[in-house]
Amino acid sequence: MPTTPADTDSRALLRDAGLRITGLRLSALDLVEAHPHATVDHIFSNLQMKHAGTSIQATYNVLNDLHGAGLLRRIEPAGSPARFERRIGDNHHHLICRSCGELHDIDCAVGEAPCLVPSDSHDFILDEAEVVFWGLCPKCQTTTTNP
Amino acid sequence: MPTTPADTDSRALLRDAGLRITGLRLSALDLVEAHPHATVDHIFSNLQMKHAGTSIQATYNVLNDLHGAGLLRRIEPAGSPARFERRIGDNHHHLICRSCGELHDIDCAVGEAPCLVPSDSHDFILDEAEVVFWGLCPKCQTTTTNP
DNA sequence: CCCTTTATTTGAATTATTCAAAAATAGAGA
């Protein structure tokens, strides 16, 4: 079977994570790379095209395993099923339309930095400050009030 | 029926929001006031105590109506069912334990509604910058690695 | 007090996700 550079890279990622190299996992990694913020359903139907007979449970398994190994980031915006992305380890955030769910990556918030440091840590060991910007996308600004 | 000051206040809130004044709605407001971050289940069982026969659907209706009227804020942290709180209109955030789900309010150091500005607004009309601090609470720092 | 609108109950469905046992397969070692 032909191996693209990306494929070779994905194999190394899986191996380094201690996960076996399977077609589903390689395809899932590629898919999320190509379609950031993909939902489980979307990933599921794409996996089915490449690997006939793929089950939804296997899709959840694969995504959970990849997430557990730190190869995928999972985001769960309010009112939406889980989404997955490859950009991990950086400090990027998300901008979501309340009306249609359109989602953009936001490289980093600018300005009022104090918001990214809690005023009282309650003695927690912090590992993430997750920021979601909510609003209305340009399209929904004009269509929201329609009948 | 006796009306406490809080009760009177809640009645005014409902009336001003154009919502009819019902026992369930008054109790739900009181309950969330007394128990910030309460889950639907928690609110449901408490409503049942005060109003025998209350259904889970009515609980969802009441909470959705109050939320729609802007009287309750709904938060939906990843991996948790929806939670409700009375603190609305201020710019406070949340600190959540990844292990046990313990949740604290975090007062934002900076005042206004979206306390942060995205690096690129994508022409969205923003109404909220939601920040969730994730970490491990003191208790889970010691118990997480146990068998 | 009646009537109409709005709430709530009753009963069922949907969506997102997980659990568990059986069958298949990756890949380390003989």
Added chain:
DNA sequence: TCTCTATTTTTGAATAATTCAAATAAAGGG
């Protein structure tokens, strides 16, 4: 290369959170 075992995937079913819809009950303006 072949075999064996642990891991992965399928198959089948269950659960949790939430919503939908029709029938009944209650709020509150006239």
